[in-house]
């Protein structure tokens with residue numbers, strides 16, 4: 001019997017404990033839900049905080065005036081380029097700038113690699129002593145002392161005025177493989193070089209007159 005009583009007492013105690021724990025757990029759950037409910041608005045604040053960046057887009061709109069200021073300082077470096085280095089500014093950089101600087105005939109040959117018709121140019125039959133400059137950039141590219149009568153109708157030279165002033169690259173246009181030659185300084189197309197020239201080089205620089213500007217020697 002004592003065991004039963006003890007057992008009942010334990011059961012009663014457990015019931016009370018369980019009831020207490022149940023209440024306490026219920027309260028904790030209530031607090032928990034209350035906390036969660038509080039957290040939800042907190043979570044709702046996140047979007048509000050995300051709206052913060054949206055608000056920062058307004059400062060972006062404020063940056064527009066700053067962006068409007070950007071072109072102003074951008075114009076200044078352009079002015080600096082034009083003023084500080086006139087030598088570099090002398091060479092056009094775009095086709096539009098070249099087009100503005102050159103005549104149509106010069107532009108077609110120098111920049112578009114065209115070819116003038118034979119016997120139509122200004123220099124094919126010129127026998128005066130002097131130097132031939134690039135019509136695009138004034139670089140001295142050929143000397144009259146290296147000029148010879150090739151019979152082609154284009155001014156022809158056995159060599160450039162100096163090493164490095166004329167550059168070449170392979171040209172496979174018009175079904176032929178030729179060596180295109182151009183001004184090393186400005187890239188202006190001059191003509192082509194062939195290996196059937198006279199001594200001493202055996203080369204024939206076949207050049208468009210329109211790519212050249214002749215400067216007569218003042219000594220003679």
Ligand SMILES: [Zn+2]
Pocket residue numbers: 134135136137138139183184185186187188
């Ligand atoms: Zn040039």
